[in-house]
Amino acid sequence: MAISEPVVVPQSGAADRLARTWAQPRGFWGWFQNVHHTAIGVRFMVTSFIFFLLGGVLAAMMRWQLVRPEHNAIGPDLYNQLFTVHGSTMIFLFAVPMMFQGFGVYVVPHMCGTRNIAFPRLNAFSYYIYVVGALLLWVGLFLKTGADAGWFAYVPLSGPEFTPGKRSDFWAQMITFTEVSALGVAICITTTILRYRAPGMTLNRMPILLWEKLVTSIMVIFAMPSVMVVSSMLLMDRTINTQFFNPSVGGDVLLYQHLFWFFGHPEVYIIFLPATAIVSTVVAVFARRHIFGYVPIVTSVVATGFLGFSVWVHHMFATGLPQMSASFFTAASLMIVIPTAVQFYCWMATIWHGRLQLKLPMLWIFGFFFVFLIGGLSGVMLASVPLDWQVHDTFFVVAHFHYVLIGGALFPMFGGMYFWIPKITGRMMNDRLGKIHFWLFFVGFNLTFFTMHFLGLHGMPRRVYTYTPEMRWGALNLLATIGVVFMTAGILVFIANFFQSKATGRFAGPNPWGAGSLEWATPSPPPHYNFLELPTVNGREALWEAEPNQPIVGGVREDIPEVLVTNTLDSEPEYRDELPGPSIWPFLTAIAVSIAFIWSIFSPWGIAYGAIPVVITLIGWLWPRGHSPSPRVPEPALEARWIR
């Protein structure tokens, strides 16, 4: 199999024209007007990584409190806020914004072979609204109004009776902000994947990463409304005295759990599928062959998307479900192992039949195989009701979901970072530092979380701020805390590596890994127009299968930000669409929406009055202005023509 060079061929004058057309404003106010997917994608990644670090600091504080029995470093009230804000941060402010929004927004348009994401202003709006939601949770923590009812904020604990004040309200509105953000990006990514693919990239040739992003986006669209509905119900119970969860007047606390986990379990796959997308991509590149079992992998991804919505009740086994329900959801929970196992076998077969290059991104993928497998196996154990009852709310569960989430998201994320940072910054990361990072983190992680399995089996409950010496949990807790030191050191090495690479790293060139997908046909870092010549595609690995004279797309205007829209199934050219340019209005709209949301925590009239600036800014955003490139009435459609 020949690996071709990028298909881009320089053309005098075109690059300058495209650079002018696609230029994004600079300077302080320019920053708020930028709507290009590369900028917004990087912002999602950087911001969510900062929140990952902050969430990590909270975790380290909790480990410090638990380092020995009857330690008095942190009181119970602050400890409650720490574990709540830690969990909420890692799920809502880090994992989804990084794995789904960050990687998706940056990589998807490149991989499709287009010049920007669909609805770039909605995409930019989604970033700002996410930042405000994130700040809301953290400002609350610093003002001693940190959410303290756990990351899923169960009623009645989080309700008006047991959590007076504003703590749960801040949490509930943070949910609204972050979910609006994820939903906005889901619309952008779905449309980009379905309609902006390069000619020739039929559904059957779509890179697996795009399949996984598509399925994840659809999952976001059906799952996120559930948590928005339930957090709004909680907020209304707390602010305008609705009675959704008040059993004395017909409400029901389990309704909260059902609605939360109808979102919560798909959420696991919303985090995990983008991770498997990275794995499938990286494995094929470093095994130097096409992925083994393209169709089974795609089928598994789609199956996971469906099955992910049928297992939510396994989070509620301890609520006294009828036996029939428990059996059904046990079976469903065991069944969802099958598509993940199929993917695992396909990755193994790809490596087995390939010529493995154990470079840095691949090292992290091996870490993922090891860690996630353990998390998956403890998941199979927890899917069985009798065992679940025994270890419910213990550190065994904490160990399980950290193996699943850190194994299933963080390890592939670092693999993806080492893989794509050369594309983003144009510089290679240091290999030696990367390996030190891996081993420090791998050892530290297992030290911290493997011990938690035993702590859980010995009965140590989660979310309790201390324990007595008689419980004999001290040694294992000390070991778990030592693991945090290793992990922290690993992360610090990664940060140092990043800045060193940015300053003095070796230039990456367009395709340092010899990869096959279209993002590697762009320069590193890519210009704002992404592709000088829009590509066409011959096979599943576009660059590997490109002919020496692979056709390019001509006739897309270069004087306005225009993209080619193709049809969903066959990616046949359908029409040319002008994308909106830079604008301050998405930022202003995000501010107006934020005012309305935050106001509503303090007064229900906040939504009513706050809606006025929202409407004004939305009109500012959508009001047509500037030139009118499109004709007065649509002209008859012509076929795209081949010129040879």
Next chain:
Amino acid sequence: MDPIRERPVLDVSGLPTVMFGKANTTWLANLLYMMIEGTMFALVVASYFYLRTRSSSWPPGNLPPTLGWGITSGAIFLISLVPARYAQRVAPSGDRSKIRWGLLALAGVAVIAMVVRGFELANLNCRWNENAYASTVWALLGLHTGHLITEFIETVVILCVSFTDKMEGTRLADVAINSDYWYFVVVTAILSDFVIYGTTRFL
């Protein structure tokens, strides 16, 4: 020689720049948006029926909402399909006068629908804070009222655009897509009415 001349080129310069219907990317985004909002409606309705299993009587101690306003509201939404469909049908022609009349009629019906909605809310025979049933009924109708107001504002903004020379090209497609969204508002109105008025009486 410039190497680009040697490459085969797929020339797309003859393709249109505006598409109506499902070929339009905004149509797809609109569909996805309806999927999101439709899921929200479905979840509130599911909550309504879930809570119903937790009460021995339904409505629990309240009179059912006054049927007359529900029927009036449903009828107005059905009538509104006429201007919505008219605006959608004339949009591709680019005839601004017809588009204006279509949008004006649609906005007018939306105003009537909002007024009737006010009477509906006043005649639900319960306050949102009385019990879980009342909370869910208000949530469902409130969710729909939010959509009604949003769609009214959107229609008015597009109507304003139609009085400028910007009403061309993609804006014409927006008129058609606006009608699609109105159909969604009508369908959810009928379903909400059925849940609120029908299930308290007939199921």
